[in-house]
Amino acid sequence: xxxxxSCQLSSWExxxxxxxxxxxxxxxxxxxxxxxxxxxxGVMLFxxxxxxxxxxxxxxxxxxxxxxxxVTSITGLSTSAIATNGFVRGGGAYYLISxxxxxxxxxxxxxxxxxxxxVAVAMYVVGFAETVVELLKNSNAIMVDAxxxxxxxxxxxxxxxxxxxxxxxxxxxxxxxxxxxILLAAxxxxxxxxxxxxxxxxxxxxxxxxxxxIFAENFGPDFRGDEGFFSVFAIFFPAATGILAGANISGDxxxxxxxxxxxxxxxxxxxxxxxxxxAICAAACVVRDATGNVNDTVVSGMNCNxxxxxxxxxxxxxxxxxxxxxxxxxxxxxxxxxxxFGPLITAGIFSATLSSALTSxxxxxxxxxxxxxxxxxxxLHFFAKGYGKNNEPIRGYVLTFIIAMAFILIAELNxxxxxxSNFFLASYAxxxxxxxxxxxxxxxxxxxxxxxxxxxxxxxxxxxxxxxxFVINWWAAVITYAVELFLYIYxxxxxxxxxxxxxxxxxxxxxxxxxxxxxxxxxxxxxxxRPQCIVLTGEPMARPALLDIAxxxxxxxxxxxxxxxxxxxxxxxxxxxxxxxxxxxxxxxxNKRKAFYAAVAADxxxxxxxxxxxxxxxxxMRPNTLVLGFKKDWKEATAVEVENYMVCPLLSESSISTxxxxxxxxxxxxxxxxxxxxKKKQGKGTIDVWWLFDDGGLILLIxxxxxxxxxxxxxxxxxxxxxxxTRLEEEKMASLLSKFRIKFADIHIIGDINMKPNKExxxxxxxxxxxxxxxxxxxxxxxxxxxxREAPWKITDAELEAVKxxxxxxxxxxxxxxxxxxxxxxxxxTLPVARKGIISDYLYMxxxxxxxxxxxxxxxxxxxxxxxxTFYS
Numbered sequence: 052x053x054x055x056x057s058c059q060l061s062s063w064e065x066x067x068x069x070x071x072x073x074x075x076x077x078x079x080x081x082x083x084x085x086x087x088x089x090x091x092x093g094v095m096l097f098x099x100x101x102x103x104x105x106x107x108x109x110x111x112x113x114x115x116x117x118x119x120x121x122v123t124s125i126t127g128l129s130t131s132a133i134a135t136n137g138f139v140r141g142g143g144a145y146y147l148i149s150x151x152x153x154x155x156x157x158x159x160x161x162x163x164x165x166x167x168x169x170v171a172v173a174m175y176v177v178g179f180a181e182t183v184v185e186l187l188k189n190s191n192a193i194m195v196d197a198x199x200x201x202x203x204x205x206x207x208x209x210x211x212x213x214x215x216x217x218x219x220x221x222x223x224x225x226x227x228x229x230x231x232x233i234l235l236a237a238x239x240x241x242x243x244x245x246x247x248x249x250x251x252x253x254x255x256x257x258x259x260x261x262x263x264x265i266f267a268e269n270f271g272p273d274f275r276g277d278e279g280f281f282s283v284f285a286i287f288f289p290a291a292t293g294i295l296a297g298a299n300i301s302g303d304x305x306x307x308x309x310x311x312x313x314x315x316x317x318x319x320x321x322x323x324x325x326x327x328x329x330a331i332c333a334a335a336c337v338v339r340d341a342t343g344n345v346n347d348t349v350v351s352g353m354n355c356n357x358x359x360x361x362x363x364x365x366x367x368x369x370x371x372x373x374x375x376x377x378x379x380x381x382x383x384x385x386x387x388x389x390x391x392f393g394p395l396i397t398a399g400i401f402s403a404t405l406s407s408a409l410t411s412x413x414x415x416x417x418x419x420x421x422x423x424x425x426x427x428x429x430x431l432h433f434f435a436k437g438y439g440k441n442n443e444p445i446r447g448y449v450l451t452f453i454i455a456m457a458f459i460l461i462a463e464l465n466x467x468x469x470x471x472s473n474f475f476l477a478s479y480a481x482x483x484x485x486x487x488x489x490x491x492x493x494x495x496x497x498x499x500x501x502x503x504x505x506x507x508x509x510x511x512x513x514x515x516x517x518x519x520x521f522v523i524n525w526w527a528a529v530i531t532y533a534v535e536l537f538l539y540i541y542x543x544x545x546x547x548x549x550x551x552x553x554x555x556x557x558x559x560x561x562x563x564x565x566x567x568x569x570x571x572x573x574x575x576x577x578x579x580x581r582p583q584c585i586v587l588t589g590e591p592m593a594r595p596a597l598l599d600i601a602x603x604x605x606x607x608x609x610x611x612x613x614x615x616x617x618x619x620x621x622x623x624x625x626x627x628x629x630x631x632x633x634x635x636x637x638x639x640x641x642n643k644r645k646a647f648y649a650a651v652a653a654d655x656x657x658x659x660x661x662x663x664x665x666x667x668x669x670x671x672m673r674p675n676t677l678v679l680g681f682k683k684d685w686k687e688a689t690a691v692e693v694e695n696y697m698v699c700p701l702l703s704e705s706s707i708s709t710x711x712x713x714x715x716x717x718x719x720x721x722x723x724x725x726x727x728x729x730k731k732k733q734g735k736g737t738i739d740v741w742w743l744f745d746d747g748g749l750i751l752l753i754x755x756x757x758x759x760x761x762x763x764x765x766x767x768x769x770x771x772x773x774x775x776x777t778r779l780e781e782e783k784m785a786s787l788l789s790k791f792r793i794k795f796a797d798i799h800i801i802g803d804i805n806m807k808p809n810k811e812x813x814x815x816x817x818x819x820x821x822x823x824x825x826x827x828x829x830x831x832x833x834x835x836x837x838x839x840r841e842a843p844w845k846i847t848d849a850e851l852e853a854v855k856x857x858x859x860x861x862x863x864x865x866x867x868x869x870x871x872x873x874x875x876x877x878x879x880x881t882l883p884v885a886r887k888g889i890i891s892d893y894l895y896m897x898x899x900x901x902x903x904x905x906x907x908x909x910x911x912x913x914x915x916x917x918x919x920x921t922f923y924s
Contacts, residue, residue, distance in 0.1 A: 085227050087318035088412065092234050092294025092588040093407040094178030096329065097284060098383040099464070104330045105339050105379030108272040112330050115284045119291040120323045125512030126292050126479040127319055128504040129486035131312035135500035136489070145418050148478075151485035152546050153555045154427050159538035160481045162421040163531070167292075167474030168415035172209065173458030174289060174467045175408035180204040181464060182400045183786065185384050198462050205459040207413075212405070213452045216412050219444060220640040230402040237390070237399025238325060244390035245332050248540065254365060256377040257341030258389055261332075264359035269334040275380065285469035290326070292475045293407070312501045329386070337385055340370035354603075412455070416447025424449075427547045473520055473527045480516035484510045488848040492557030566680060570671040580919040582705075582753065583610035583672065585663055585677040590615060591632075591639055591648060597680045599729035600910065603763065604643055604756040610672055611646035613639065616659030624652035656695040676705045676749075681903070685896045686822075687714050697736040697885060697892045705749055705914050728908065732762045736876035737796070739870070741771045743881040746914030748791070753912055754879050755793050765797035766876055773804040791920045801867060808862035816862050816901050820846055823893040848893045854890060857883070861898040868906055875907050882913035894922040 095103075133147045145164055149157020180201040187200065194200050249258050259265060274283070294315055338360045346364050355361030358368070367375065375381050382388065387396040418879050422428070423435035434446045458467055463918045489497045491505035520528040574578035586601045591613045598613060605611040613635075617624035628650045638649045650668055653659030667674050682688065682696045738754045751770075757763045770788065774780050777800075784798050807813075825845040829834035839847070851858070861883065872878050880902065885895045903909040 056920045063874065081206060085231050087293050087315055088322055089227060089230060089234065089403070089406045090410055091291060091318060091322040092238075092325065093290060093293065093403045094175055094400070094464070095290030095468075096326065097179060097237070097286055097386050097396065097403060098178055099324065099468075100290075100330055101333045101337065101379045101385035102383060103283055103287050104269070104334045106272065106274055106278050109266065109270045109282065109334045109449075111272050111280060112334065113327055114325065115280070115287055116326045116330060118284065118519075119288050122288075122314075122320065122476070122479060122512065122516060123291045123294045124319055125508055125515070126482050128501075129314045129509045129512065130295070130315060131410040131501040132486050132499040132504040132509075133482070136497060144549060145295060145422050147234045148481050149422075149425070149427075149484050150551045151489050152481070152550065154425070154549050155539045155542045155555075156481055156485075158422065158425075158427040158542045158547075159535045160426075160478055161418060161552040163474050163535065164478045165280075165419040165451075166420065166454065167471055167478065168411045168418065169454035170458050170471050170474070171289065171292070171411040172212075172415070172451065172455035172465065173461070174206070174207050174464060174471055175211075175404045175411065176205045176455065176459055177201060177462060177464050177467060179208060179380045179404035179408070180459075180462075181383065182397060182404070186397070192294050193332065201277065201462040202460055205455060205462070208405075209408075209452060209459060210454050212409055212412050213448060215409065216448055217443070224639060225571040225752075227406065233395075233402040234399050237386075237402070238329070239387050240390045240392055240395045240399075241329065242332065244392075247334050247391050253344050253388060254363070255341065255345040255347065256343050256382065256388055257338040257360070257367070257379070258336055258385075259338070259360075259363050261335050262359060262363065264362055265338055268357075268359045269339065273339060273380075281519070281522045282469070282655050284519070285472045286465050288469075289468050289475065292471065293322075298518065333385055333389065334379065335656075336389060337379050338367065339378050340364070340375050340382045341367050341381075342369060342375050343377040388714050397775060404421075410446070412451060415451040415454075419447045419450070419827055420444035424551050425547070425549060427542055427545075427549070429545075469524060469527070473531050476520045476523075477531050480513045480520070483512035483516065488555070488558065489512060492555075494557035495840070497557075497769050557784075567670045567672060573671070575671075575918070577918050580752075581609040582676045582749075582756075583674045584668055584676045584678045585612050585614050585674040586646075587660070587677070588613045588615070591635055591644070591646070594680055596729055596908075597678070598644065598646070600908075601678045602646060603760050604753055606645050606760075608756060608783045610668065610674065611644075612663075612667055612674060614646075614660075614663050614667070615646050615648075615650040615652060616656050616663070618654065620657055621654075622653055628652055629789040644645045656692075657698045660698065681899060682896070685900075686892075690842075692894070693892045693896060694844065697895060705746075705912075705917075708720050729762075733766050733876045736766045736767075737769050737874075737878060738763070738877045739769045739771060739872040739875040741864075741872075741878065741880045743773055743864075744913075745916075746881065746912070747917045748920030749914035750879060750881060750912045751791065751793055752919050753910070754877075757877075758794075763876075768794065769799065769872075769875075770795050771799045771801055774800050774802070776800050776802040788845070794922075799871065801871075804863065804867065805860070806863060807859050810865055812862050812866055812901075815904075816858065816897065819900065820851075820894065820897045823891075824848070824851070844892060850889075850891060850894065854894070858894075858898070859903050865901050865904050865906075868902070873906065878907060878909045880909055880911050882911035884913070 061655075103115065107115055130147060133151055145157060145161035148160050152155075180320065183204050184193070184197055184200045188197070194203060245261065247260075249260050272280075274280075341360065347369070349355070349361055349364050349366050353361065353366065360367045367378075368380070369375070377388075379385060384396075387393045387400075390396045419431075419434055420437065423431045423433070426432055427434070434444065434450065436446060437443055438445045458470075461467055486504060486509040487506045490509070518530075521533070582605055584601055584605055586598060588598050591598055601611055615628075617628050632650065635650075638644050639648060649663065651659045651662045651663060664674065664677070679696075682693070685693055685696070688696075738757060740750060740754050742750055754768055758766060758768065770784065780797050780800050784800070785795075788795055788798070808816075823844075823846050825835075825838055825842065825847045827838055828848040830838070838845075840911060864880075868878060868880075883895070883898050883902075899911070902911070
C-alpha cells in the first residue's frame, strides 16, 4: 500500500518528466527552426538580393519578397495542419501529400520534389563557386575562365559534400548552430557596414551610405534585358523554399507534430524581416551602376539630370553606353563591399551555400527513399534499400549526385533558379490542395492539432502557386503538369496495394452518398432503365461463367452484386461469412470485375435469397433483376433443394437464368472450357434471340447490351419469333426493331412453333420425368391419396395432363432451336413461367433441361411486363 510520500514522489517525478519532455520538444523545435533558417538564408540573400532589388526597385522588390512569403506562409500553415494530423514519418513533402491525397498525387509530386531538391544542390554549389571565382578574380588566380572555373569548383565541392553525406551526419546538428551564428554575424556585419562612413574606393563602386536621393532613385523598377517582374521573382523564389527543410527530416524528429508548425512559421517570419531589411538597406545605400574607378568624379559645371551618384560627386554616365562591373545591377558581391568586414560576408556565403547544399543533398535521397519504399513505382524499388544503423540511402545519394553534377555544368545561377521555382511551386500547390481537400472531405479522421489554418486560404494558396508558375514560365509549367499528369495516370492504372486513409477516399464517399440521395429524387424513366442484378454466384470464383456473362451486360451499365447464402448454425455461418467478405471483394477487384460482393446467413437458401432481394442495394440503386445459374444436379438433389432453387425466379421482378450446354457425363476438359467460355473473344458469330413472349423488352435489351462489349461486338443479332410466315409480318417486326433502335442481322418468323414434337423427342422427355411421376391414376383412391401425402413434390397424372400442351411446346422448341440455332454463340430464350401451385418443381426443371438439350450456351430471360425499351430518344 502506497503512503503519502510515495504519492508526492510520483507527482514530483511526473513534473520532472513533463519538464524533460517540454525541454526536449523545445530542442526539437529549435533544431527544425535552425535548419529552416539556414536554408532560407541561402545563396540568394548574399549574392542575388542586391541584383533583384536593383532590377525591381525597392517597391516591387519588397512585393516580390512578400509575394514569396505569402506563398510560403500559406504553405507553412497547410504543412503545419497536415503534420499535426497524425504521426509524420520520413519523406517530408512526399509523405504529407501522399498520406493526405493518396498515392496518385503523392507518387507524382514525390518524384518532382526529390528532383527539385537534387537540382537545389546544384544551385547552392554554383552560388558557392561564384563567390570563390570572385575571390580568384580579385587575386588574379583564374584557372581557365569564369564559367569553367565555376564548373570545376562546383564539381569538386559536390564530390566533397557527397563524401560527408555518406560518411554520416551525426555532427550536423552541432555544426548547424555554428553555421547559424556565422550567418547572423554576417547579416549584422552588413547592417553595421551601411552606417560606417564610405571611403573613396567604395564610393567609386557605388556605395554612399544612406542617401534619400539613392532611395528615391532606386524605388522604382529598372528591368533590363529580358527581365521582368515574374522572371526576377522566379530567380528569387528558391530563397523561400527552405520552409520544408524541417519537414524533409520529419523522420528524424521525435515530435514532428510540435516542431514543424512552430519552427517553420517562426523561421518564415524572421527570415522575411531579414530579407526586407537587407533589400531596403542595400537599395538605400548603393546606386544601380558604378564604374569602380575612383577618378570618375564630377567635372565642374556638369548637368546631373537627376542622377544621385552625380549629385554625390561621381560620374557614372559611361555605364549607359557600356557594361560596368559595380553597382546593384552588376556586382553580385554588394553585401561584401558594404559590410564592415568583407571576409565575414564571404564566410556567411560559404556557410549559407554549403549548409543549404548539404541539407538538400541529404533531403533529396531521403524523400526519394521514402517514395521507393512505398513501392508505388516498382521499377524504382532498387533505391529503397538503406545501409548502416541509420538506414542511409546510399543509392539515392549517388543518383542525387549525378543530377546535381549535370546542373552544375550549366554554371549559371539565374538559369538554374527558375527551374527549381517551377518544381517547388508545384509541390507547394499540392501541399495546399492537400490541406483544402482534407478539410473539404470533412472526414472524422481530419482533426489537426494546429488550428490556425483555413481551408479556403489553402485553396487560394494552391491556385496562387499554379498561377505564379504559369506567369513565370508558361511552357515550363505545362511540362511540369504534363509530367505530373503522366505519373498520376500511371499510378492510377497500376493501382498500388496501399491504403493510407487519404482524403480522396473520404471525398469519394461523400460524392457517392450525395449522388445516391440525388438519384432518389428522380423518377424512373424507361430511357434510363439499366439492369441492376443480384447474381447468385455463391463464391464469386466458384461460378466464373455466370459472373462473366452477368458482368458483360452490367459493366459500366448497371449494378452487379455477387451474392452468397450461408446456411447452417447461425454463429458459425456469421463467423465464416465475415471472415471472407474482404477477400472475396478483393478477388472481384483484382480480376477487374465491377461488382459488389454481398452475403447473408440464413436458416435456408430460400430465406437467404428473400433477404437479399429485400435488403440489397441503396435507394434507387436497388436490384431489379435476378441472375442465377442452372441447377445441373437437380436430378440427384433432394426435393427441398429443388424447391429452394425454384423459389428464386418466383420472388424476383425480372429473372435471367443461364444454362450451359455441359451435361452430366461429359469430360472435365469440356467443363473447364465451359467455365471460361465467356472470357474469350466470341468472333464473328450470332446471338440468336427467341422472342416468344412480350415481357417488356428485357429479352431484346440484354443481347443488345452484350453486342456493345469488345468480346461480343462481332456477333450479330438474329431475331426469332412465332407467327404467320408472311412478308408483312417480317416487315412489321423489322419496323418495330428499327423504332427500338436495335440493330439486327435477320428476322425469322417460325410458323410451326405450336406443332407437336416428334415421337423420339417426346419419348426422351417422358423418360426424363419418369422417376418423378406419381402415377396415381393407376392406383385406388386410398393409395393415391397416401402417395400424394408422402411425396407431394412428385408430378401427378392430372398435372401432366393439364399442362401437356405446354410440355409439348418446350420439347418442340428444343427441336426448333437445334434446327436453327445449333451454331449460335449464344441463345437467348424466353424463360417459361413457373406458377406456384400449378407447375411442380421437377416438371419445371425438366422443361428447362429439355429446352437446353444439345445446344450452345442458353440464356433464359423473363421480364415482368415493365417496359425497358422505348421508341423515343
